[in-house]
Amino acid sequence: MSLPSFKSSKPTSDRPDFWVDALAHAAFAIAAAIPTIIAIAMVAIFIYESFLFFQEVPVWNFLTDTTWTPLFSNQGYGIFVLVAGTGLISTIAMLFAVPVGTLAAIYLSEYANDPVRKLLKSALETLSGIPTIVFGYFAISFVTPALRVLIPSLSVFNSLSAGLVTGVLIVPIISSMCEDTLRSVPVTLRRGAYTLGFTKREVIQHIILPAALPGILASYTLAASRSLGETMIAAIAAGQRPHLTLNPLVPVSSITAYIIQVSLGDVPSDSLRFHTIFATGMVLFLITLSLNSFGRWLLHRYKKGMQQLLIPSVDTLQGGLSLGAIAPDITVPSVVFRGNLARRQWLDRLLIVLGFLSVMVGIVTLLLMALVAFRSGFSRLSWDFLVNFPSRRPEDAGIYASLVGTIVLMMMTAIMTIPLGISAAIYLEEYIPDRPLNRALDVLIANLAAIPSILYGLLGLALFVRQLAPITGGRSLLSAALVMSIIALPLVIITTRNALRSVPSRLRQAGYSVGMSRLQALCHVILPAATPGILTGIMLALSRVAGEAAALIAIGAIAFVRVAPSLSIEGLQDPFSTLPTQIFFWAARPQDGYQVNAAAAILVLGGLVFLLNLATVLLRDFYSRYVR
Amino acid sequence: MASRFPSMSQTRPDIPILEAQDLAIAYSGQTILQQVNLQIYPRQITGLIGPSGCGKSSLLRCFNRLLDFVPSAKVTGTIRLAGQDLCAIPDTIVRRRIGMVFQQPNPFPKSVYDNIALGLRVNGCRQDIDDIVEQVLRQVGLWQEVKVDLNKNAMLLSGGQQQRLCIARTIALQPDIILMDEPCASLDPVSADRISSLLSEMKQHYTIVMVTHDLRQAARITDRLAFFNVIPEGDRLVGQLVEYDETPKIFGSPSSSATWSYIHHGHLSI
Numbered sequence: 001m002s003l004p005s006f007k008s009s010k011p012t013s014d015r016p017d018f019w020v021d022a023l024a025h026a027a028f029a030i031a032a033a034i035p036t037i038i039a040i041a042m043v044a045i046f047i048y049e050s051f052l053f054f055q056e057v058p059v060w061n062f063l064t065d066t067t068w069t070p071l072f073s074n075q076g077y078g079i080f081v082l083v084a085g086t087g088l089i090s091t092i093a094m095l096f097a098v099p100v101g102t103l104a105a106i107y108l109s110e111y112a113n114d115p116v117r118k119l120l121k122s123a124l125e126t127l128s129g130i131p132t133i134v135f136g137y138f139a140i141s142f143v144t145p146a147l148r149v150l151i152p153s154l155s156v157f158n159s160l161s162a163g164l165v166t167g168v169l170i171v172p173i174i175s176s177m178c179e180d181t182l183r184s185v186p187v188t189l190r191r192g193a194y195t196l197g198f199t200k201r202e203v204i205q206h207i208i209l210p211a212a213l214p215g216i217l218a219s220y221t222l223a224a225s226r227s228l229g230e231t232m233i234a235a236i237a238a239g240q241r242p243h244l245t246l247n248p249l250v251p252v253s254s255i256t257a258y259i260i261q262v263s264l265g266d267v268p269s270d271s272l273r274f275h276t277i278f279a280t281g282m283v284l285f286l287i288t289l290s291l292n293s294f295g296r297w298l299l300h301r302y303k304k305g306m307q308q309l310l311i312p313s314v315d316t317l318q319g320g321l322s323l324g325a326i327a328p329d330i331t332v333p334s335v336v337f338r339g340n341l342a343r344r345q346w347l348d349r350l351l352i353v354l355g356f357l358s359v360m361v362g363i364v365t366l367l368l369m370a371l372v373a374f375r376s377g378f379s380r381l382s383w384d385f386l387v388n389f390p391s392r393r394p395e396d397a398g399i400y401a402s403l404v405g406t407i408v409l410m411m412m413t414a415i416m417t418i419p420l421g422i423s424a425a426i427y428l429e430e431y432i433p434d435r436p437l438n439r440a441l442d443v444l445i446a447n448l449a450a451i452p453s454i455l456y457g458l459l460g461l462a463l464f465v466r467q468l469a470p471i472t473g474g475r476s477l478l479s480a481a482l483v484m485s486i487i488a489l490p491l492v493i494i495t496t497r498n499a500l501r502s503v504p505s506r507l508r509q510a511g512y513s514v515g516m517s518r519l520q521a522l523c524h525v526i527l528p529a530a531t532p533g534i535l536t537g538i539m540l541a542l543s544r545v546a547g548e549a550a551a552l553i554a555i556g557a558i559a560f561v562r563v564a565p566s567l568s569i570e571g572l573q574d575p576f577s578t579l580p581t582q583i584f585f586w587a588a589r590p591q592d593g594y595q596v597n598a599a600a601a602i603l604v605l606g607g608l609v610f611l612l613n614l615a616t617v618l619l620r621d622f623y624s625r626y627v628r
Numbered sequence: 629m630a631s632r633f634p635s636m637s638q639t640r641p642d643i644p645i646l647e648a649q650d651l652a653i654a655y656s657g658q659t660i661l662q663q664v665n666l667q668i669y670p671r672q673i674t675g676l677i678g679p680s681g682c683g684k685s686s687l688l689r690c691f692n693r694l695l696d697f698v699p700s701a702k703v704t705g706t707i708r709l710a711g712q713d714l715c716a717i718p719d720t721i722v723r724r725r726i727g728m729v730f731q732q733p734n735p736f737p738k739s740v741y742d743n744i745a746l747g748l749r750v751n752g753c754r755q756d757i758d759d760i761v762e763q764v765l766r767q768v769g770l771w772q773e774v775k776v777d778l779n780k781n782a783m784l785l786s787g788g789q790q791q792r793l794c795i796a797r798t799i800a801l802q803p804d805i806i807l808m809d810e811p812c813a814s815l816d817p818v819s820a821d822r823i824s825s826l827l828s829e830m831k832q833h834y835t836i837v838m839v840t841h842d843l844r845q846a847a848r849i850t851d852r853l854a855f856f857n858v859i860p861e862g863d864r865l866v867g868q869l870v871e872y873d874e875t876p877k878i879f880g881s882p883s884s885s886a887t888w889s890y891i892h893h894g895h896l897s898i
Contacts, residue, residue: 188730188732191730192730192735192736194697195727195798196724196797196798197720197721197722197725197751198720198750210738335755336753336755337724337801339753340752341718345720
C-alpha cells in the first residue's frame with residue numbers, strides 16, 4: 001500500500017489553527033501510547049508475581065510434579081496437571097471444530113449461492129457473539145445430561161462436554177477465517193481445474209485446499225488459542241478438579257478454571273496462593289501468545305504468497321531457444337480413461353451434504369441454546385424478577401442489582417474507551433501510516449485483543465483491586481469498568497482503524513484540496529464517512545462488555561449484592577455484580593430454582609445484547625440517511 | 629463411462645465435430661449474443677474475431693459448459709459435439725473432451741509434473757503417466773527446458789513457459805477440441821510467436837477454436853474465421869455472427885462490408 005497519500009501532509013506554522021492541530025496531534029499520540037502501557041503493565045505484573053511464586057516453589061517442582069494441590073496440606077505444584085486438563089478440553093474442542101468448521105467453510109465458499117451464504121454466515125457469526133457464560137450454562141444444563149444418556153459412566157463434570165461446547169464456540173472462528181482464505185484463491189486456478197474435467201470436489205481437494213493451506217492452518221492456530229483461554233465453559237462444566245488424566249469422562253481442571261476457583265475466595269495479595277494464579281496465568285499467557293504469533297505469521301505468509309501468485313514472473317529464457325525446439329510430430333500414446341464418473345459425482349454430492357450439515361451444526365446449536373433457555377427460564381420472567389435483589393430463596397431472587405450493574409458498567413466502559421480508542425486509531429491510521437512503529441503497534445494491538453480475558457482479570461486484580469484500592473475501593477464497579485475498558489480498547493481501535501481505512505482517499509484529497517487542515521479534514525470529512533463502521537465496532541465491544549464474566553469474577557464480582565449501584569463516587573466503589581456473573585453464581589448452584597433463575601437471566605442478557613444491536617443498526621441507518 | 633462417451637478423434641475432416649444452432653447467450657435477462665450458427669471442422673484452427681464485448685469469450689465458454697458456473701448466464705439453442713447434444717453429456721466429461729487454455733496462464737501452484745499428472749489421475753488414467761508427461765512436454769516444446777527438474781514449482785516458470793505448460797496439461801487428456809481465449813495476449817512477442825508456431829503445428833492432431841484480437845496471428849495460423857460484430861437492438865448493443873468462412877476469403881473478399889472495414893481499417897461499423 002504505497003500509494004501516494006495525502007495523509008501525512010504536515011501542518012505548517014503560518015496557519016492560525018496550527019496550535020489546535022498540534023494539540024490534537026499530541027492528544028492522539030498519547031491515546032495511541034496506551035496499548036503499549038497496558039502491554040508493559042501486563043508483562044511486568046506477570047513477571048513480578050511469577051518471580052515471587054518461584055521464590056517459594058522451585059521451578060523444577062513446577063515443571064515435574066504430577067499433582068496440583070496448592071490448596072491441600074501436602075502441596076503439589078505440577079503445572080503439567082493443569083496444562084494437561086486445558087489441553088484435553090482444547091483437543092476435544094479442536095477434534096470437533098476442525099472438521100465441522102472446515103466443511104462449513106467449504107460449503108459456504110464453494111457451494112452456497114450468494115443469498116444463502118449471507119444468511120447462513122450471519123447466523124454462524126451470531127453464535128460467536130453469544131456470551132461464553134451462556135455456552136457454559138448450555139453445557140451443564142443440556143449437553144452433559146444428554147451425553148449421560150448415551151454414556152452412563154460419564155461424570156456430572158467432565159472434559160468431554162466442556163470440550164464439545166468449546167468446540168461449538170470456536171466453529172465460527174474457523175469457518176469464517178477459512179472461508180475468507182478459500183475465497184481468496186484466484187478464480188483462474190479454479191477455472192484451470194474445471195477445464196480439465198474436474199468435479200467441484202476434486203477442484204476443492206486437489207487445487208483449492210492445498211493452495212489455501214497456510215491460511216487454513218492459521219485459522220486452526222488462532223481457534224486453538226481461543227479454546228485454551230476459554231474460561232467460563234471449563235469452570236462450569238469441566239469440574240475444577242485438577243488431576244492428571246486423559247480420560248474425557250471424568251472431572252479435570254484447566255488453567256482458567258483454576259484461576260476462577262481461587263478468585264472465588266478472598267485471597268490475600270501477599271499469599272502464595274495469590275502468586276500461584278499469576279504463575280499459572282503466565283503459562284497460559286505464553287502459550288496463547290506463541291500460538292497467536294504463529295497463526296498471524298502463517299496468515300501473513302499466506303497473503304504474501306497469494307499476491308505473488310498474481311504477479312507474472314519474468315521470462316528468463318526469452319529468446320534463448322530457437323523455434324526448432326518444438327517437436328509436435330511426436331504422437332502421444334493413446335490415453336484411456338477408466339474414471340468411474342458415477343462414483344466421482346456421488347463423492348461430490350457427499351461433500352455438499354457434509355458441508356451443509358456442518359453449517360447446520362452451528363445453527364442448530366444456536367436454536368437449541370435459545371430453546372433451552374426459553375423452556376426453563378421463560379416462566380420465571382416477571383416484573384418482580386427484574387426489580388428484586390438476590391435472595392437465599394430462589395423464587396424471591398431477582399436481577400435488579402446485576403442488571404443495573406451491567407448497564408452502568410457498559411456506560412462507564414463506553415465513556416472511557418470510545419474517546420481513547422478512536423483517538424488512538426486516528427493517530428495510527430492518519431498520522432503515522434506505513435511506518436515501522438505503526439506495524440509494531442499493529443501487531444501489539446492484535447495480540448492484546450487475542451489475550452484471554454481472564455488474564456486481564458488478573459491484571460485488574462493486581463493493579464486496580466490491590467494497588468489502587470484507595471482510589472477504586474478494591475473489588476468495585478470502578479475496578480470492573482477499568483478492566484473492561486482495557487479489554488474493549490483493542491477491539492475499538494482495530495474496528496475504528498478498519499473503518500478509517502475504508503474511507504476512500506479521494507475524500508481526503510477533496511478535503512485538503514479545499515484548504516482544510518489535517519484536523520479539519522478529519523472532523524469534517526473522514527470521521528463522518530467512517531462513522532457507521534466505528535459505530536459497529538463500538539457496539540461489538542460493548543456487547544463483549546455486557547457478556548464478560550471471567551475477568552469480572554477474577555476481580556471479585558460477588559453473588560449477593562443488596563443495593564443497586566448509585567452513580568456517585570461511593571457508589572462506584574461498592575461491591576458489584578453483573579448479569580453474567582450472577583448467571584455464573586446461579587448456574588453453579590445445584591438447586592433447580594437457581595438453574596431456572598440462571599436461564600431467565602440469560603434471556604434478559606440476550607434481550608439486552610439484542611437491543612444493543614438493534615439500536616446500533618437503527619442509529620447507523622439514521623446516520624447514513626439524515627446526517628451525512 | 630468411457631464407452632458411452634467415445635472420443636471422436638477419428639472423424640472425417642468434412643463433417644463438423646462441433647455445431648452451434650441458434651445459440652443465444654443472456655446475462656441477467658439481457659441478451660449479449662444471438663443467432664449463432666457455427667460449424668467447427670476437425671483438425672483446423674477456427675478463429676473468432678471481432679470487437680470486445682461482442683460475446684466471443686462467452687461463446688467459447690458455452691462450448692465447454694464453463695458458463696454453467698455463472699448463475700446469471702442463460703444459454704438457449706443447441707450445441708452438438710460429434711452429433712450428440714452437449715447438455716446430454718455430463719459436464720465433467722464435456723470439459724475433459726473439450727479442453728481450454730486461457731489468456732492468463734494459470735498453472736496450478738504445484739510441480740510441473742503434477743500439473744500434467746493431476747488431470748490424468750483425476751480422470752482415471754491408469755497408464756504410465758511418466759511417459760505421457762514426457763510426450764506432451766515434448767509436443768509443446770517444453771521438455772528440453774524442464775526435464776532437469778520436473779518437480780520444480782510451475783509458478784517459477786516464465787509466462788510463455790507457463791502457457792505452454794497449460795497447453796500441455798490440456799492435450800495430455802487428448803481432447804477432441806481445444807478452446808483458446810486469446811492465448812498469446814498476455815505474453816511478450818517472442819513467447820507469443822512460439823505459441824503461434826506451436827498451434828499451427830498442433831493442428832495436425834487437434835481441433836482448435838481460438839478467440840484472438842491479433843489479426844496478423846489470425847491470418848497466419850487460422851483456417852477459418854468467424855467475424856462477430858455488435859448490432860444495435862433497441863438502446864443496447866447485441867453481438868452477432870456476421871460472417872464465417874475460410875480465412876483467405878475473409879481477408880480477401882468478405883461478403884460483408886463490416887468485415888472488410890474491421891479487418892482492413894480497424895474500423896467498426898455499427
